[in-house]
C-alpha cells in the first residue's frame with residue numbers, strides 16, 4: 141500500500157525516548173520539552189514557545205490568551221481541517237467563515253477586506269482573524285497584517301500544516317501540530333509561538349491547570365491539562381533534527397508530481413509556492429475533461445492500493461456550522477468537489493511516485 145502521509149522515524153527517536161524512560165522524566169516537564177520549545181521558537185523566529193498535547197489545544201489556548209471572549213466573532217478559513225473552527229467554539233466565540241481564494245486556495249484576503257470595509261466588523265463583533273496555512277503553503281500574511289492593523293484585529297495563525305515554510309513569524313500568535321500525519325510528529329502534540337511574553341506566560345499557566353503556587357494546590361482561573369509530555373517532546377527533538385531534510389524531499393517530490401501530471405488533460409496541479417512545506421500534494425480533477433470525477437479516481441487509486449484523500453468538507457457545509465456566517469464559499473465547494481491529495485510521505489519512493497502518476501495518466505479518457 142502507498143499511504144497518504146505516514147511518519148518518517150529514522151533519527152534519534154529511540155535514543156531520546158529511552159533517555160526519558162531511563163531517567164524517569166516521562167511526564168509534562170523535562171529537558172526535552174524545554175529544548176523542543178526553544179527549537180520551535182527559533183524555527184518560527186519568535187521569542188516564546190509553549191508546547192501542548194495537540195494542535196487543537198494550542199489553538200484553544202491561543203484564542204484564550206489573545207483575549208477572545210464568548211460572543212466574539214473570529215474570521216477563519218472555510219476550507220480547512222475543522223480544528224480551528226472547533227477551537228473558536230471552545231472559546232465561546234463564533235466563526236465567520238471566509239472562502240478560499242481561487243489563485244492560491246488560501247483564505248481570501250480580498251473578501252475579508254470587503255467585509256471589513258462594508259462596516260461588518262461591529263455587527264459580527266469581529267476581534268480576530270484566524271488564517272490557516274493550508275497544505276503547507278503560507279497565507280498572504282503581510283496583506284492580512286495590514287488589514288488587522290487597519291481594523292484593530294488580532295491575527296492568530298494556524299500553521300499546523302506548514303512547519304518549515306516561512307510561517308508563524310508575522311502573526312500575533314501562531315500554532316503548530318505534530319500529529320502523526322504532519323511534517324514532523326510527536327505522536328500527538330502542538331505548539332504555540334509568540335513574541336508576547338505575557339501571552340506566553342498565560343499560555344503556560346492555562347495549559348497547567350492555572351496553578352498559581354509552586355507548592356499549594358491553589359488556582360486562580362479555570363485551566364486545562366494541555367501540556368506536552370517529555371516523551372513526546374523527545375520524539376519532537378529527534379524529528380526536528382531531520383526537518384530540513386524532510387522539507388527538501390517534500391519539495392522535490394512536489395516538483396516531480398507537477399512535472400509529471402501537468403500535461404494530463406483535465407488535471408490541474410496545486411498552486412506553486414517555492415517556500416511551501418508541501419504538506420499534502422493536491423491536484424484538481426475536471427470531471428468533463430478528465431473523463432472521471434475526483435471520487436471515481438480516488439476509488440481507482442484505492443483499487444491499486446494507493447491512498448488518496450479529498451480535501452475537507454467546507455466548514456459551512458459541516459453540520460455543527462450550518463448556521464455560521466459565511467463569506468462566499470463557492471470556491472471551497474469547488475475545491476472540495478474536485479481536489480485529491482496524493483501520497484506525500486517523506487518516505488515515498490521514486491517508483492511509488494511514478495506508480496501514482498501512471499494510474500492517474502491511465503485512468504484519464
Ligand SMILES: *Cc1c(COP(=O)(O)O)cnc(C)c1O
Nearest residue numbers: 194195196221223300317318319
Ligand atoms: C492537524 C491540524 C490541526 C491540529 O490537529 P491536532 O490533531 O489537534 O494536532 C489544526 N489545524 C489544522 C489546519 C490541521 O491540519
